Amino acid sequence: MEFAAASQSLGALREAAYRLIGQATCQIDSVDGVHRCRLQAARSGDADLRARFLDLVTDENLREKLAAETGPTRNLILALAFGALATAADASAG
Amino acid sequence: MSHFQPSTAFEASDGELELLPFRFERLDGDQYLVSNLVGDMTFLSGPDLRRLAALDLAPDDALYALAFEKLLLRRKGQRAPLQLLAMRQRSRSSFLRTPTQLHILVVTLRCEHSCPYCQVSRRSTDRDRYDMSFETAARAVEVALSSPSPHIKLEFQGGEPLLNFDLIRAVVPFAREKAEAAGKTLDFVITSNLALLNDDVLAFCKTHDIVLSTSLDGPEDLHNRNRPRPGGDSHQLAVEGIRRAQATLGKERVGALMTTTEASLGRVEEIVDEYVRLGLDGIFLRPLSPYGFAVKTKQYAKYDSRLWLEFYERGLRYILRLNREGTYFPEFYATLLARRMLSDIPTGYVDLRSPAGIGLGALVYNYDGKVFASDEGRMLAEMGDRTFELGDLATDDYASIILSDKLIDLVGRSLTQCAPQCSSCAFEPHCGADPVYHHATQTDPVGIKPLSGFCARQKGIMTLLVDLLENSPEDAAVLRRWAA
Numbered sequence: 001m002e003f004a005a006a007s008q009s010l011g012a013l014r015e016a017a018y019r020l021i022g023q024a025t026c027q028i029d030s031v032d033g034v035h036r037c038r039l040q041a042a043r044s045g046d047a048d049l050r051a052r053f054l055d056l057v058t059d060e061n062l063r064e065k066l067a068a069e070t071g072p073t074r075n076l077i078l079a080l081a082f083g084a085l086a087t088a089a090d091a092s093a094g
Numbered sequence: 095m096s097h098f099q100p101s102t103a104f105e106a107s108d109g110e111l112e113l114l115p116f117r118f119e120r121l122d123g124d125q126y127l128v129s130n131l132v133g134d135m136t137f138l139s140g141p142d143l144r145r146l147a148a149l150d151l152a153p154d155d156a157l158y159a160l161a162f163e164k165l166l167l168r169r170k171g172q173r174a175p176l177q178l179l180a181m182r183q184r185s186r187s188s189f190l191r192t193p194t195q196l197h198i199l200v201v202t203l204r205c206e207h208s209c210p211y212c213q214v215s216r217r218s219t220d221r222d223r224y225d226m227s228f229e230t231a232a233r234a235v236e237v238a239l240s241s242p243s244p245h246i247k248l249e250f251q252g253g254e255p256l257l258n259f260d261l262i263r264a265v266v267p268f269a270r271e272k273a274e275a276a277g278k279t280l281d282f283v284i285t286s287n288l289a290l291l292n293d294d295v296l297a298f299c300k301t302h303d304i305v306l307s308t309s310l311d312g313p314e315d316l317h318n319r320n321r322p323r324p325g326g327d328s329h330q331l332a333v334e335g336i337r338r339a340q341a342t343l344g345k346e347r348v349g350a351l352m353t354t355t356e357a358s359l360g361r362v363e364e365i366v367d368e369y370v371r372l373g374l375d376g377i378f379l380r381p382l383s384p385y386g387f388a389v390k391t392k393q394y395a396k397y398d399s400r401l402w403l404e405f406y407e408r409g410l411r412y413i414l415r416l417n418r419e420g421t422y423f424p425e426f427y428a429t430l431l432a433r434r435m436l437s438d439i440p441t442g443y444v445d446l447r448s449p450a451g452i453g454l455g456a457l458v459y460n461y462d463g464k465v466f467a468s469d470e471g472r473m474l475a476e477m478g479d480r481t482f483e484l485g486d487l488a489t490d491d492y493a494s495i496i497l498s499d500k501l502i503d504l505v506g507r508s509l510t511q512c513a514p515q516c517s518s519c520a521f522e523p524h525c526g527a528d529p530v531y532h533h534a535t536q537t538d539p540v541g542i543k544p545l546s547g548f549c550a551r552q553k554g555i556m557t558l559l560v561d562l563l564e565n566s567p568e569d570a571a572v573l574r575r576w577a578a
Contacts, residue, residue: 018514021544027349052122059120063518066113074115077131081187087192 003035010035010055012064016056024049042059109170111149114179115165118143119520119553126561130165132182133435133523135560137371182438186523189440189455194445194496196456198389198469199251199265201226202258203476207287207323211355211394212387225258226461228265233270233487234273234459239276240492241457246273249283249307251261251469253461256290265304281309288335289323294341306339308332310350310372314360336372350374354381354405356396362409368422370416378426379409381551385473385532388410406411407558408549414562417572424576431559432577434524446526448510453484453501463487465495467504470530481533504529508539515543521556541573 001023003013013045017026020039033089041049051094118128124140138146142157146166151158161167168175201223206210238246248269250262250531266282273280282304291306299306305515310332311317317329330352339348350372351359352365368376376414381402387396413425430443444451452467458464463486466472471482482504485495508529518526531548532541544547562569 015515015518018542019544021528023544030202055507059118062118063142066116066147067518070113070115073112074131075113076531077176080176081184 001037001039001053003057005033006062007029007033009064012057012060013037013059016053019056019060020053025053026053028031039086052056109172111151111171111464112168113149113164114168114175115149117418117518117520117522118290127520129520129523129529129555131179131523132165132186132438133165133521135435136160136164137518137560138566151354152396167389176269181558185438186440187534189442190449192243192245193240193454193456194245194249194492195243195245195442196249197234197241197439198251198456198458199226199231199234200252200458200472201255201261201265202232202248203253204257205252205254206257207254207321207328210387210391211320211353211382224253224461226261226459226463228354229488230259230459230463231261232263232268232463233463234400235265235272235489235525237241237465237492237495238277238457238461239269239272239326241496245279245281247281247283249285251285253285254287254290254413256286256295259290259295263298266298273314286335287321287328288334288339289328289331291331291335291338298340299339299347300342302373304343304347306335306343306348308336308348308350309353310336310374311352311355312361312368316357316361316365317358319351325573332346333372336374340373345373345439346375349376350434352380354379354402355393359401359405361398361403363412366409366413367421370421374430376424376426377409377413380427381547383470383473384475384531385470389477390485390574399554403551403554406555407564414569414572416489417575418568422575428556428559428573429576431524431556432563432573435556435559435563436577441526444526445528447529448508448522449505450527450529452482452504452529454505457484457495459487465490467501468530468536474530474534479534482530504539508532513540513543519553521553525552526557 010030013028017028017037020026023042025040029036037053039049039053095333101222104440115131118130120126126138126140126143128138128143145151146157147159163174165179197353208262209556222572235248238248255262261283269280282297282302284304285307288306288308298304309321310442311320314329317332318326320330334352336348350369358365366377380386382394384394410425410428413423416423425459431440434441434446441447444455447455452471455467456468458467458469458472460472460475464475465485465487467482467484468477475483484498484501506528508520511526513527516522519551528548530537531540532546535547536542536545559573563573
């Protein structure tokens with residue numbers, strides 16, 4: 001399967017390939033602006049493999065988008081949650 | 095001075111919509127399970143998930159209300175959702191403030207049973223070699239009481255700990271005295287097959303408020319097949335022991351654990367019935383673990399996660415039916431997970447923690463004074479793998495054990511918040527790192543999660559529980575009662 005590197009991140013392909021471990025292996029080569037994914041099913045006759053991989057890539061693309069959009073908010077929440085503990089630790093150390 | 099925000103802080107914001115951090119897992123087809131930062135879950139269709147991610151929402155649509163209710167969304171400028179998520183996250187992680195509540199003393203490795211699935215690789219001879227000495231036990235108590243937790247649980251395990259009951263008899267009052275001096279409270283548990291239980295032991299347990307935890311694998315034929323001993327009377331002795339302990343100590347002071355072997359798979363209803371018949375306070379449907387004789391005798395390899403999940407689901411549905419019909423009888427693993435899902439109470443169960451519960455949740459002191467990060471780590475050592483050995487009571491103290499490079503490395507490497515696939519998993523807020531399991535099965539404390547039986551079981555059980563909570567009101571009421 002081929003994906004245009006301009007519109008498809010390599011990270012999402014790698015994440016999707018990771019989730020396929022056990023069902024298939026996926027070798028990814030990036031050449032001349034194209035990510036080429038060679039899928040090898042763990043069991044012969046796995047007809048749905050391509051569709052499943054595309055679903056996983058779709059999901060990983062969405063996860064990438066969410067992570068980029070909500071990362072700063074996540075950091076803010078974690079700072080609100082645990083920042084006071086760091087202050088307390090600093091105070092007791094000082 | 096008022097600690098309330100001014101009224102303007104509670105006014106509706108008219109800022110733009112903004113996503114809050116959330117995660118999702120694809121279920122069958124185009125159906126998703128979505129969870130917010132602290133694990134509140136809901137099912138969404140693919141189109142709804144994509145509409146949410148694109149903020150294609152209007153105040154009059156149901157998804158808009160659901161997204162706000164589940165803290166998946168806020169309006170820019172709204173502070174309350176962030177503060178609420180922060181407070182809940184802090185509460186869920188607060189187990190870190192009272193590290194190492196559980197301390198396990200392996201008072202002997204000897205046992206008179208010869209169970210083929212024994213996960214601790216028991217020994218049958220040589221008292222001098224495999225029994226813990228009082229000096230070692232006393233040192234273990236001192237180390238346990240120097241952990242920061244104000245409340246310590248000491249658990250006596252084996253082998254069969256009643257084979258070294260004289261040591262328990264000496265250690266309990268010693269520990270009580272030391273705990274009083276340290277201003278800490280103590281609980282005691284003896285984990286025993288009860289075959290050697292007698293009036294003397296029961297009287298001691300009564301006097302010192304000791305809980306008994308035993309093994310019961312189900313009906314007589316199944317239990318005796320799983321747990322052979324000379325005379326073939328393990329079940330009879332366990333049942334007699336449970337009844338005597340219930341009569342002397344009270345029903346709430348004796349519990350039992352079962353282990354699922356291949357022979358158990360088709361018999362979950364009978365197993366549950368046996369527990370109900372004996373008046374036990376619930377059941378923990380447990381798979382075999384990949385340690386000790388369970389691996390050597392190939393018991394562990396006889397069924398996979400899929401078969402175990404089928405066993406578990408059938409058992410849980412049967413137990414829920416009993417509860418709906420009026421018998422209060424919890425399944426303890428579902429209870430633990432339901433509590434994680436329905437509240438922000440920090441979990442005491444070390445396998446459902448990240449940072450992992452090894453060392454931080456429990457320490458194990460072996461009969462020879464070696465200290466391990468968990469009971470399973472001790473089991474691995476008996477198989478020749480000392481990855482989770484943290485020190486020796488002869489030379490180490492609590493600080494040197496807990497702050498050892500080895501423990502810090504193992505805990506740091508296995509954080510689910512960072513581990514591949516876990517970090518984006520919708521179940522992560524309720525799950526845990528299990529570095530010992532993944533080391534044992536994949537020689538890697540992180541583990542490749544698509545190949546992990548632990549991961550498959552966790553996802554399977556949690557998906558089942560969310561489905562019951564969302565779509566089966568009567569079962570949800572039972573689960574809520576267990577979790578309360």
